[in-house]
Each structure stands twice: as structure tokens, then as C-alpha cells.
Amino acid sequence: MTQAEIKLCSLLLQEHFGEIVEKIGVHLVRTGSQPLRVIAHDTGTSLDQVKKALCVLIQHNLVIHRVHKRGVVEYEAQCSRVLRMLRYPRYIYTAKTLYSDTGELLVEELLLNGKMTMSAVVKKVADRLTETMEDGKTMDYAEVSNTFVRLADTHFVQRCPVVPATENSEPGPPPPAPTLVISEKDMYLVPKLSLIGKGKRRRSSDEDATGEPKAKRPKHTSDNKEPIPDDGIYWQANLDRFHQHFRDQAIVSAVANRMDQTSSEIVRTMLRMSEITTSSSAPFTQPLSSNEIFRSLPVGYNISKQVLDQYLTLLADDPLEFVGKSGDSGGGMYVINLHKALGCLATASLESVVQERFGSRCARIFRLVLQKKHLEQKQVEDFAMIPAKEAKDMLYKMLSENFISLQEIPKTPDHAPSRTFYLYTVNIPSAARMLLHRCYKSVANLIERRQFETKENKRLLEKSQRVEAIIASMQATGAEEAQLQEIEEMITAPERQQLETLKRNVNKLDACEIQVDETIFLLESYIESTLKRQ
Amino acid sequence: MAGNKGRGRAAYTFNIEAVGFSRGEKLPDVVLKPPPLFPDTDYKPVPLKTGEGEDYVLALKQELRETMKRMPYFVETPEEKQDIERYSKRYMKVYKEEWIPDWRRLPRELMPRKKCKKAGPKSKKAKNTDKDTSLTNTADVLKKIEELEKRGDGEKSDEENEEKEGSKEKSKEGDDEDEDDAADQEEYDEEEQEEENDYINSYFEDGDDFGADSDDNMDEATY
Numbered sequence: 001m002t003q004a005e006i007k008l009c010s011l012l013l014q015e016h017f018g019e020i021v022e023k024i025g026v027h028l029v030r031t032g033s034q035p036l037r038v039i040a041h042d043t044g045t046s047l048d049q050v051k052k053a054l055c056v057l058i059q060h061n062l063v064i065h066r067v068h069k070r071g072v073v074e075y076e077a078q079c080s081r082v083l084r085m086l087r088y089p090r091y092i093y094t095a096k097t098l099y100s101d102t103g104e105l106l107v108e109e110l111l112l113n114g115k116m117t118m119s120a121v122v123k124k125v126a127d128r129l130t131e132t133m134e135d136g137k138t139m140d141y142a143e144v145s146n147t148f149v150r151l152a153d154t155h156f157v158q159r160c161p162v163v164p165a166t167e168n169s170e171p172g173p174p175p176p177a178p179t180l181v182i183s184e185k186d187m188y189l190v191p192k193l194s195l196i197g198k199g200k201r202r203r204s205s206d207e208d209a210t211g212e213p214k215a216k217r218p219k220h221t222s223d224n225k226e227p228i229p230d231d232g233i234y235w236q237a238n239l240d241r242f243h244q245h246f247r248d249q250a251i252v253s254a255v256a257n258r259m260d261q262t263s264s265e266i267v268r269t270m271l272r273m274s275e276i277t278t279s280s281s282a283p284f285t286q287p288l289s290s291n292e293i294f295r296s297l298p299v300g301y302n303i304s305k306q307v308l309d310q311y312l313t314l315l316a317d318d319p320l321e322f323v324g325k326s327g328d329s330g331g332g333m334y335v336i337n338l339h340k341a342l343g344c345l346a347t348a349s350l351e352s353v354v355q356e357r358f359g360s361r362c363a364r365i366f367r368l369v370l371q372k373k374h375l376e377q378k379q380v381e382d383f384a385m386i387p388a389k390e391a392k393d394m395l396y397k398m399l400s401e402n403f404i405s406l407q408e409i410p411k412t413p414d415h416a417p418s419r420t421f422y423l424y425t426v427n428i429p430s431a432a433r434m435l436l437h438r439c440y441k442s443v444a445n446l447i448e449r450r451q452f453e454t455k456e457n458k459r460l461l462e463k464s465q466r467v468e469a470i471i472a473s474m475q476a477t478g479a480e481e482a483q484l485q486e487i488e489e490m491i492t493a494p495e496r497q498q499l500e501t502l503k504r505n506v507n508k509l510d511a512c513e514i515q516v517d518e519t520i521f522l523l524e525s526y527i528e529s530t531l532k533r534q
Numbered sequence: 535m536a537g538n539k540g541r542g543r544a545a546y547t548f549n550i551e552a553v554g555f556s557r558g559e560k561l562p563d564v565v566l567k568p569p570p571l572f573p574d575t576d577y578k579p580v581p582l583k584t585g586e587g588e589d590y591v592l593a594l595k596q597e598l599r600e601t602m603k604r605m606p607y608f609v610e611t612p613e614e615k616q617d618i619e620r621y622s623k624r625y626m627k628v629y630k631e632e633w634i635p636d637w638r639r640l641p642r643e644l645m646p647r648k649k650c651k652k653a654g655p656k657s658k659k660a661k662n663t664d665k666d667t668s669l670t671n672t673a674d675v676l677k678k679i680e681e682l683e684k685r686g687d688g689e690k691s692d693e694e695n696e697e698k699e700g701s702k703e704k705s706k707e708g709d710d711e712d713e714d715d716a717a718d719q720e721e722y723d724e725e726e727q728e729e730e731n732d733y734i735n736s737y738f739e740d741g742d743d744f745g746a747d748s749d750d751n752m753d754e755a756t757y
Contacts, residue, residue, distance in 0.1 A: 016602045018609045036643055049609075051644045055635045056607045058644075065641050073641040089594040093587065112598075112605060163638050178639060232638070356580055511582050511592050 001029055001079050004440040009082045011447045016085060017056055020045065024053040028063060028077035035072050060114035061160075061236060067179065084239055086443065086517050091242050095156065102147040105129065107156070107237055115160050115234040119193060122148060126197070141197045149190050155241045158187045160234040193229050244280045247525055248272075251341045254348075255315075255322060262303065263311050267323065269296050270336055281532045283339040289330025305331075320344050339529045346432050346526035349519055353435060354403055361386055362394045366403065366426070374407060374423040395424060402434045429530050436523040443516050450509040457502045464499055467491055606633035 001009075009029050013022040027043050028034060034042075040050045054075060057063035063077050088111050096104035105125045110116060116124075122144045129139040151157045161180035248271045256264035273296055274285035294308050303311075312334055315323040322341045327333035347370065355363035365384050369375055375383070381391045398404045409421040454461070467490050474484060491499075582588075602608060608630075637645055 015599060017607055019611050020609045021607075048646060051646060052609055055640060055644055056609060058640060059607065059635055067641075073643060088598060089591045092594055092598075093591045096590075108598075112601065114607075178641075180639065232636070234636075234639075356577060357575070359577065507592060508582070510595055511588065514588070514591055514595060515582060 002437060002440070004437055004444060005079060005083065006030060008086075008440050008444045008447075009079055011444055011451075012082060012085045015447070017053075020049050021053040021056050024050055025057055025062065025077055025082065028057075028075060029079045029082065033066070033074040033076040035074050039075070083440075083520075086513065087521070089514065090246075090517070091237065091239070094242060094245060095151075098156075099147055099151065102129065102144055103151060106144070106148055106151060110157060110235060110237045115236045117231065117234055118145075118148060118191065119229065121235070123197070145193070152188050152190050152235075155188055155238055157235050158238040158241075159189070160236050162232060162234075191229070191233055240280055243521070243525065244275070246521055247280075247338070247342070250345055250522065251322065251336070251338075254341070254345060258318075258320065259314070262301070263315055265298065265301060266293065266308065266311055267315070267336065269293055269298065270323075270334065272296070274336070278338075281529070283529065283533060284324070284335045284337045287326045287333040287335050290332045290334065291330050293334070294331075339533065342522070342526040342529050343428065345522050347428060349522055350403065350426075350428070350431055350435060354398065357401075358394065358397060361390070362398060365391065365394055366398065369404060369424050370426050374425045376421065376423055380424060399424075403431055405430070429527065432523050432526055436520065436527065439516050439520045439523065443513055443520070446509050446513050446516070450506055453502060453505055453509070457498065460495055460498060461502075463495075464491055604630065606630050 006026060006029055010022055010026045013025045017025075023043050023045060024039060027039060031042070036047070036050065036054070039054075040047045043050070045053075054063060057077070058065060058075075061078075062082055063075050065073055065075050068074050091111065092104055092108045095107035099106075102125065105128055106121060109121050109124055113121075122141055126139045126141050126144050129144070130137070133139065148157070159182060161182035163178040164181055248268070251271065252264045252268045255267045270285065270288055270293060273288055273292065278285045290305075290309055290312055293312070294305055297303070297308070309332065312323070312325075312332060316325040316334065320340075321337055322344070324335050324337050325332060326335050351363060351367060351370075354366045361384075365380060365386065368380065368384050372379075372383070377392065377395070380395060381388045384391060386394075395404065399406065403426070404424050405427050407423045407425050408415070409423060410416075411419040411421070467487060471484060471487055474487065
């Protein structure tokens with residue numbers, strides 16, 4: 001794990017779980033797999049606190065436990081999973097766009113709690129939705145369950161590995177830690193539950209309670225005592241499926257930018273058809289025939305078969321090679337080159353970064369070297385039509401920041417500099433990794449700056465919170481306008497100004513984090529796909 | 535050494551033009567310090583994306599941050615005892631829901647070992663104090679009693695086994711005064727399993743004062 005990643009993990013853990021969990025988590029990320037007592041000893045925290053922290057981390061799928069030989073249980077942190085915490089708002093927003101408020105709240109609860117049973121999460125979401133509804137209306141459990149089942153069917157949520165059911169007559173002492181297993185076919189199997197009930201408001205008065213039929217009351221008030229029907233079956237959000245969705249979105253919008261709306265719709269249809277048949281790590285989708293695509297186009301699109309064929313040919317001939325033709329049967333078999341598409345997206349990010357940091361002439365040189373693969377100094381000057389001195393300066397600037405690298409080709413075995421070719425080239429995976437590292441560092445800087453700003457104005461923030469609380473309580477008890485005015489004036493105008501500035505800055509920094517995370521996602525997906533190909 | 539030195543003048547072994555500057559040209563100064571911490575940028579960054587979607591995600595992010603702080607998973611750092619108890623502290627305490635993890639899924643060593651004030655025969659009640667008490671170290675006895683009433687007997691499957699072993703242990707050791715890894719129901723098993731381990735479980739570990747990492751084989755509590 002690089003230093004930048006560790007720093008970012010530390011900041012994320014601290015913001016979400018507090019200092020103690022952060023200390024334990026960072027220690028595990030740094031040192032790998034460790035047993036309990038070694039962690040306590042090395043971090044200097046009490047055993048009790050280490051246990052607490054580990055329970056929280058395991059609950060949120062950030063740490064896994066394994067039984068090693070001689071019965072020692074070791075804990076290992078998953079650094080990449082910790083970094084995903086940055087992306088939680090994006091997951092929740094995606095669920096909202098696909099499955100509206102119910103889906104949004106379901107995914108939010110699952111992400112906030114790590115893992116939950118279906119009955120627990122359905123109940124909680126129903127309660128939350130009931131809160132927001134008008135008085136007298138409640139949210140039915142059945143509706144929430146339906147959305148949950150849909151989420152499971154489209155693989156957005158998945159079951160957690162379960163404790164294997166062993167018989168009690170097993171000889172010997174039980175193992176110190178359960179080894180959790182899950183089989184592929186069980187992962188999206190929804191247990192048959194009959195969840196009957198309605199959401200309950202938190203501030204339910206007696207009228208509400210008596211309004212419900214008597215049979216339902218025991219379920220709400222005492223379900224601690226009742227056995228939960230799906231006890232032991234926990235669900236978690238399936239982040240890979242969300243990533244697949246983001247990747248599809250990125251490809252579709254890239255096609256839309258490059259060509260037009262119709263071609264992007266065609267690509268979207270193709271991706272949708274391959275959702276189930278192609279695994280997320282495949283380099284290209286299964287071949288789809290043009291007839292199939294024609295049949296699966298969305299209902300609103302009335303393009304004729306010939307037009308569709310023309311579009312497909314255009315897409316296949318495009319130099320970016322998002323779509324490839326793999327055969328002629330069925331009117332033409334087409335695949336989407338996922339690996340190439342991700343590579344194009346990553347390259348586009350690199351180009352854009354070079355352009356924004358060094359200027360458009362540097363960007364021209366960069367694109368030139370990308371296109372021609374290897375170029376000598378003299379050739380760069382000629383092709384780019386930039387004077388030698390400036391070209392040299394720009395090349396060296398990009399070289400020092402590792403966007404461009406040098407390839408030596410010796411003419412003689414002794415590698416004498418006068419008899420060696422030095423060629424400039426762009427090594428895309430390596431440049432992508434470098435940029436990813438910078439992104440991690442950026443996000444860490446952003447979070448630190450935001451925390452600094454908040455800390456600077458802590459006193460003022462607390463004061464404004466107190467004033468708001470006072471105003472709220474006074475309004476509840478019915479106060480006059482004049483009194484409220486007086487209280488509001490406790491915060492002076494310059495202080496208000498300061499608060500405004502603070503709010504604006506914090507919003508800006510937060511928005512930056514979210515957008516840097518989008519770049520991080522693209523680069524990570526690309527690097528992952530290069531790894532899988534090997 | 536050997537070779538044409540050019541009568542005392544240095545001669546480069548390669549074509550100097552190829553590198554890009556000619557001989558005798560003024561080169562930029564050598565930089566002898568690390569790059570500045572906040573370097574000037576020649577080009578200002580591109581403005582951020584704005585839109586309904588982006589605003590919503592921003593609001594989600596900030597709400598999520600606030601909500602996380604109120605969840606039971608956010609472990610507060612224990613504060614040092616203050617000399618004077620502030621009046622406002624009582625009213626600013628945030629009430630947090632408790633969270634009990636599913637112990638069947640976790641390694642047994644992660645279960646908290648609470649000290650039990652009552653000795654042997656009351657092992658059943660003590661077991662509830664042991665296992666069903668929340669992870670938060672509340673010294674509030676009233677709260678504990680309330681919880682006991684609410685929880686009743688946790689329907690955990692391995693509780694029966696542990697009770698039996700626990701009563702054995704309890705009668706062996708009598709009173710304990712430690713908070714951390716006290717001699718407990720499972721220590722019997724642990725010792726059997728972990729004998730070949732490098733990590734020696736101490737029979738007696740004192741509370742926070744002693745430091746939880748003293749691993750010597752101290753004798754059992756003597757009073």
C-alpha cells in the first residue's frame with residue numbers, strides 16, 4: 001500500500017468510525033495480517049478497545065478474519081475496500097435513480113450498517129419512509145420487500161458468507177473462529193419471508209398504536225423476543241455490480257459525446273443485454289447479433305433495421321474501437337471491447353490532465369507521442385511543428401512528472417550514450433498508476449483542508465448550532481417574532497458572513513472530493529482490467 | 535585515462551546537439567532544495583461540474599458524514615476524567631443506540647470479557663452481565679440492570695455450553711477484579727488449544743491500570 005493510500009484510509013476511517021477504529025485499521029493496512037494480541041501490543045491500545053474496533057471493522061466488511069494453524073486467528077484489512085467508503089454517496093444516488101426512494105434508503109441502510117438481515121433492513125426503511133410521509137399514511141412492508149427482491153435479482157445486493165451449519169456432535173472443541181462460506185448460486189437467493197406490517201413513526205402517539213389491529217402490535221413492540229425468521233442470513237451491498245453500472249454509464253456517455261444520441265442508445269442496449277451473460281472482468285462482451293439488438297432496442301426508438309446496421313458499421317469502424325465486429329452471422333455479430341473502452345477513457349483522462357496542467361501545446365505533443373508510440377526528440381519537433389527549444393522544455397517537464405518516459409535503444413552492447421537512440425513514449429498503465437496515486441493524494445489533501453477549515457471555525461459553528469437549537473425550541477413553545485429576532489441577533493453580521501464563507505468552502509471541497517473520486521474510479525477500473533488480462 | 539583528451543579540454547563522448555543544447559550555452563540553475571510545498575500553477579483549474587445530480591450527491595455526502603457520527607459504530611475516544619464535572623455535559627450527551635454483533639460469525643476471542651462481581655452460584659445471572667452487556671463500558675449500574683431486564687436470556691446457541699464451563703471456572707477462581715481478559719468460560723478451551731502458541735495467556739490480567747499487554751504468567755488473584 002502506498003503512503004498516499006494509507007493516509008487516505010486513515011482519514012476516511014477517522015471520519016466515519018473515530019480515532020480508535022482508525023488506529024487499529026491503519027495498523028492492519030500497514031502491516032498486513034496480524035493476530036489480536038500483537039495488534040494490541042503494537043498500537044498500545046487496550047485489548048478491550050481493540051476488540052471493539054475489530055468488531056466494527058468486520059461488521060463493515062473492512063477486515064476479514066482467518067484461522068491459521070495452531071488455532072491463531074489473524075485479521076487482515078482490505079485497503080481497497082476502505083477506499084470505497086469515498087464512493088458511498090454515489091452508490092446511494094445510483095440506487096435512487098434506478099429504484100427511487102425505497103431503493104435509495106435500502107442501499108443507504110446496508111452501507112451504513114455493513115450487513116443486515118432482510119427483515120431488519122425492510123423494517124427500518126419502512127419506518128424511515130413513514131416518517132417522511134403525510135400524517136396518517138404508512139409505508140407497507142410488502143412494497144419495501146418488493147424493492148429489496150428487485151435489488152437482489154439485479155445483483156445490487158448480495159448475501160454475505162454464512163457460518164456453515166455444523167452438527168453439534170462434532171468431536172473436539174469448536175474452532176476459535178467460524179470459517180464463512182457462500183456458494184455462487186446462493187448469493188442472490190432471497191429467503192421466503194412473509195413480512196407483514198407497516199412502518200411505524202418514531203413519535204407514535206397512543207392513537208396510532210390503537211389504530212392498528214391487535215394482531216400486529218406484538219410484532220412491532222416485542223420483536224426482540226420473537227425469533228427472526230431469517231436469522232443468520234445477512235445481506236450486503238454488491239459494490240462490483242455498482243462498478244459495472246458506472247462503467248457502462250461512462251462508456252455510453254463517451255459514445256454519446258463522440259458520436260450522437262442514437263449510437264449511445266444502441267451501445268446502452270448492447271451493454272444491457274450483456275449484463276447477465278458477461279462477467280464484470282471480461283475483456284469484451286459476448287457477441288450479439290444485429291437482429292437481437294434490433295429486437296431489444298427500447299420501445300421509443302423507431303429506427304429501421306438498415307439504419308441500425310449503418311450505425312453498427314460506423315461504430316465498428318471507429319478508430320477508438322469501442323465496438324468490434326466478430327462475425328457475419330445473424331446480420332453481423334458485434335461485441336463491445338470493454339478493455340479497449342476503459343483504456344480509451346483512461347487515456348482521455350491523462351490527456352485532459354496534461355492539457356490542464358501544462359497547456360495545449362504540451363497536450364499536442366502528448367497526443368502525438370501517444371499516437372506514434374515512439375518518437376525521437378527531433379521527430380517530435382518536426383511533427384508537432386513547435387520550435388526545438390520549447391518542445392524540448394515541454395518534453396522534459398512532462399518527463400519529470402512521469403507522464404512520458406524514455407525508451408533507450410542501444411546500437412552497441414556498451415550502451416554508449418552517443419550511440420544510443422532515446423525515444424519518448426507514453427506507457428499508459430504506468431502513467432495511469434502515477435495519476436491514480438496523485439488522485440489519492442489530492443483527495444487526502446482535500447479532506448485535510450476541509451477538516452482544518454471546520455476546526456478553525458469550530459467555536460462559531462457551535463455557537464450557531466446552539467442558537468438554532470434555542471430558536472427551534474422557542475418556536476415549538478410558541479414565541480413571539482420579536483423574541484426570535486433577538487435570539488437571531490446573537491450571531492453578528494460579520495459572523496454570519498464567516499459562516500457563509502465556511503459553508504461555501506466546505507461545499508466546494510466536498511464537491512471536489514466527489515469528482516476526483518470519479519477519476520479514481522476510471523483509473524482503477526482500467527488498471528484492474530489490465531491486471532486481469534495477464 | 536586512455537583516449538584523446540583533447541589537449542586538456544573536455545570533449546563529450548556523444549553528439550551534444552542530440553540532447554538539445556549546444557556547448558557553452560547557459561543552462562538553468564541547478565535546484566538544490568526540494569520542490570515548494572505549494573507550487574504556483576500556471577493554469578487555473580477547470581470549474582467543478584454543477585447540476586441537480588451533483589447537488590444531490592453533495593447533500594447525501596454531508597448527511598452521511600453526520601449520520602455516521604451518531605451510529606453505534608462510531609467509537610468515541612474515552613475522555614479523561616475532568617476535575618470538575620461540567621453541568622452542560624450532562625445535557626449534551628448524545629444518546630446512541632447499542633449494537634450487539636452476531637457473535638456466531640465472529641471469532642470467540644473478540645467477545646468482551648466483563649468482570650463479574652458475583653461469585654459461582656449466581657453464574658447464570660453473571661453470564662448475562664457477561665455476554666449481553668453492550669460493548670460500551672458504561673459504569674452506569676442502573677442502565678445495566680435495565681438491560682438485563684430487557685434482554686432476558688439471549689437465545690444464543692452456545693450459551694448452554696459456556697454456562698457449564700463458566701460455572702466450573704467461577705468456582706475455581708472466586709472473585710475477579712479485572713475488566714479485560716478475565717479468566718472466563720472459554721479460557722479453559724483456549725489454554726488447551728493455544729498451548730503450543732507463542733502467545734501465553736495470562737491467568738490473571740489486571741484492569742487498565744496495569745496495561746493489557748503484560749503477558750507474563752502471573753499467578754491467579756490472591757487477596
